[in-house]
Amino acid sequence: MQEVLNVQGLKKTFTLSAKQRKIERTDSRVKVALDDLSFKAYAGEVYGLLGPNGAGKTTCLRILSTLIRPDEGDAFVGGASVVKEPDKVRREIGFLTSELKLEEFFTPNYMFDYFSELHGIEESVRDARKKDLFAKFGIDRFAEVKIADLSTGMKQKVSIVIAIVHDPAVIIFDEPTNGLDVITAKTVTDFLLEQKSLGKCVIVSTHIFSLVEKICDRVGVIIDGKLYADGALDEVRGAMSMEDRFFEMYSESRRAKGETA
Amino acid sequence: MKGWLPVFKKELLRFFKDKRMIIGTLILPGLLIYLVYSFMGDGMQGLIGGEERAPTAYVQDMPDAVAPLFDGVVETESVAAEDAEAAKAAVKNGEKDLFIVFPENFSNEKPAESLPAPNVEIYYNATESNSSSAYTLVSSLLSEYEFIGENKYDINSPLSGVEYNLATERDMTSMIFSMLMPMLMMVFIFSGAMSVAPESIAGEKERGTFATLLVTPVSRAGVAVGKIFALSIIAVLSGLSSFIGIILSLPKMMGGADVSAGIYSAGDYFALLGVVVSTVLLTVALISVVSAFAKSVKEATAYVTPLMIVNVLLSVTCMFGDGAPASVWLYLIPLYNSVQSINAVFSFSAVALNLAVAMIANFVYTGLLVWLLTRMFKSEKIMFRR
Numbered sequence: 132m133q134e135v136l137n138v139q140g141l142k143k144t145f146t147l148s149a150k151q152r153k154i155e156r157t158d159s160r161v162k163v164a165l166d167d168l169s170f171k172a173y174a175g176e177v178y179g180l181l182g183p184n185g186a187g188k189t190t191c192l193r194i195l196s197t198l199i200r201p202d203e204g205d206a207f208v209g210g211a212s213v214v215k216e217p218d219k220v221r222r223e224i225g226f227l228t229s230e231l232k233l234e235e236f237f238t239p240n241y242m243f244d245y246f247s248e249l250h251g252i253e254e255s256v257r258d259a260r261k262k263d264l265f266a267k268f269g270i271d272r273f274a275e276v277k278i279a280d281l282s283t284g285m286k287q288k289v290s291i292v293i294a295i296v297h298d299p300a301v302i303i304f305d306e307p308t309n310g311l312d313v314i315t316a317k318t319v320t321d322f323l324l325e326q327k328s329l330g331k332c333v334i335v336s337t338h339i340f341s342l343v344e345k346i347c348d349r350v351g352v353i354i355d356g357k358l359y360a361d362g363a364l365d366e367v368r369g370a371m372s373m374e375d376r377f378f379e380m381y382s383e384s385r386r387a388k389g390e391t392a
Numbered sequence: 393m394k395g396w397l398p399v400f401k402k403e404l405l406r407f408f409k410d411k412r413m414i415i416g417t418l419i420l421p422g423l424l425i426y427l428v429y430s431f432m433g434d435g436m437q438g439l440i441g442g443e444e445r446a447p448t449a450y451v452q453d454m455p456d457a458v459a460p461l462f463d464g465v466v467e468t469e470s471v472a473a474e475d476a477e478a479a480k481a482a483v484k485n486g487e488k489d490l491f492i493v494f495p496e497n498f499s500n501e502k503p504a505e506s507l508p509a510p511n512v513e514i515y516y517n518a519t520e521s522n523s524s525s526a527y528t529l530v531s532s533l534l535s536e537y538e539f540i541g542e543n544k545y546d547i548n549s550p551l552s553g554v555e556y557n558l559a560t561e562r563d564m565t566s567m568i569f570s571m572l573m574p575m576l577m578m579v580f581i582f583s584g585a586m587s588v589a590p591e592s593i594a595g596e597k598e599r600g601t602f603a604t605l606l607v608t609p610v611s612r613a614g615v616a617v618g619k620i621f622a623l624s625i626i627a628v629l630s631g632l633s634s635f636i637g638i639i640l641s642l643p644k645m646m647g648g649a650d651v652s653a654g655i656y657s658a659g660d661y662f663a664l665l666g667v668v669v670s671t672v673l674l675t676v677a678l679i680s681v682v683s684a685f686a687k688s689v690k691e692a693t694a695y696v697t698p699l700m701i702v703n704v705l706l707s708v709t710c711m712f713g714d715g716a717p718a719s720v721w722l723y724l725i726p727l728y729n730s731v732q733s734i735n736a737v738f739s740f741s742a743v744a745l746n747l748a749v750a751m752i753a754n755f756v757y758t759g760l761l762v763w764l765l766t767r768m769f770k771s772e773k774i775m776f777r778r
Contacts, residue, residue: 198606221609249609
């Protein structure tokens with residue numbers, strides 16, 4: 132399998148304000164969001180980052196998408212460094228997270244054209260891709276409706292389509308099915324599996340175990356910014372369900388923390 | 393700069409496709425200014441001119457020598473001493489404007505040292521504007537009469553028939569324009585920029601649409617340049633709307649005085665255009681940098697307010713002092729250089745070198761601010777601060 136993503140020793144800390152220190156009940160002025168995180172992902176697979184809220188999943192994905200920079204370490208997308216060559220990385224990835232919004236004043240049609248232009252895609256290629264993706268997600272009927280007037284599910288579908296206007300080799304989705312009804316969620320998971328079959332590398336972060344078991348080939352479990360497990364789904368969960376295995380790891384991590392504290 | 397064009401087009405489209413933005417930023421400012429200033433102009437003229445009628449007065453014991461003074465200026469009607477109370481009542485209730493009582497033996501000859509000066513009593517009603525203006529008129533008429541008695545000298549006697557004010561229409565216009573225009577133009581440019589830049593930068597940050605833009609391969613410099621160009625065009629149009637409002641209401645504000653912008657040559661307007669363009673770019677870039685620093689539109693507006701006050705203070709410098717300064721170094725001071733350049737153009741005292749320095753300085757500052765904005769767009773601390 133061709134290695135597409137290589138994450139090497141990512142470390143990221145955030146400084147905490149006095150207010151945040153109070154909320155987190157800590158005297159430490161820095162919060163370690165990622166602590167020496169390393170993993171690899173390959174073409175034609177779905178890699179799932181699994182972890183509780185605040186574990187560092189989103190921070191990791193934001194570094195991979197070049198929105199923020201690691202304090203230490205690096206990650207390579209198709210050989211390009213997220214630290215040194217962010218422009219190259221941006222060409223290779225399609226990033227979707229609830230944090231990224233579309234300007235609701237415009238229509239899906241215009242937004243597709245706009246982002247295609249930003250990615251430097253030729254008009255003929257753009258039109259063919261738009262037709263295909265709009266039909267697949269059922270956006271075609273709403274192509275000229277302002278995004279503000281669309282339903283939550285339709286907005287999410289439009290966001291997905293916009294994130295991949297440039298047909299990226301790596302698709303990074305943060306909590307892709309959050310807030311979606313089962314039908315829309317299924318459209319999304321089907322789409323991710325289809326991308327995988329097309330040889331794309333798909334990275335998803337989630338805390339929904341059923342989603343992991345359904346679509347992920349390999350998983351990485353992040354707790355407190357550290358990678359607790361990394362490998363094929365069956366290797367990681369063993370004979371247990373992913374959920375049970377996760378709770379086991381979580382308890383271990385709490386005990387380890389209790390001992391060192 | 394790669395990718396500035398799509399960002400530029402998107403910004404313009406965002407504005408021009410939004411009816412509310414167009415009404416709020418392009419139509420309303422000009423219309424409101426026109427209506428308010430026209431209304432103020434009419435009001436002022438009403439106050440000064442009022443109805444065109446001669447003041448009316450009851451007079452008691454008016455000497456024949458004084459009568460010609462009042463001819464055609466004040467309509468007088470003699471009353472006897474016993475009707476004095478009735479005459480005062482008439483002034484009180486507004487039927488007559490004045491009641492003037494001349495002393496016995498009234499004359500403008502200097503009285504003997506030992507005697508008190510004769511006193512003319514003028515009863516008036518200060519709450520009636522016609523009465524108080526008639527009071528002012530009659531007092532000045534009588535003062536004049538008093539001086540004619542001594543007649544040591546006259547100053548610009550109206551009897552001479554000579555026009556002593558040598559100012560030409562050109563001078564009058566340039567004086568009015570060079571005092572008013574720099575301030576108005578600077579304020580309009582600033583408010584035009586302020587109505588769009590915080591929304592486009594801090595607003596996009598706040599709504600999370602900026603991050604979507606930042607994960608695309610478009611260069612940060614391209615985003616900065618595309619936004620600043622587009623916002624500058626909108627700021628100019630918005631400023632122009634207010635400006636047209638002012639120009640259209642000017643005749644009413646000036647009360648029919650001859651003020652015509654036609655005295656300026658194409659060259660003057662061309663110089664003005666250069667100054668305005670460089671100023672708009674600088675102002676938009678400045679507000680954009682402040683907006684990029686802010687977390688929300690609200691915060692951006694709060695940060696921009698002190699800048700706006702500085703802008704207004706610099707703008708009024710053209711109302712004081714003795715015209716535009718000659719020293720070329722002063723034209724390196726941002727915003728101040730624009731105020732004084734506009735002032736110089738309107739007062740026909742522009743020096744080509746100074747204007748060129750002002751424009752080039754503004755372009756250089758804009759370039760530096762674009763560089764700074766690009767750096768800010770790259771900074772996660774600034775773009776993703778919570």
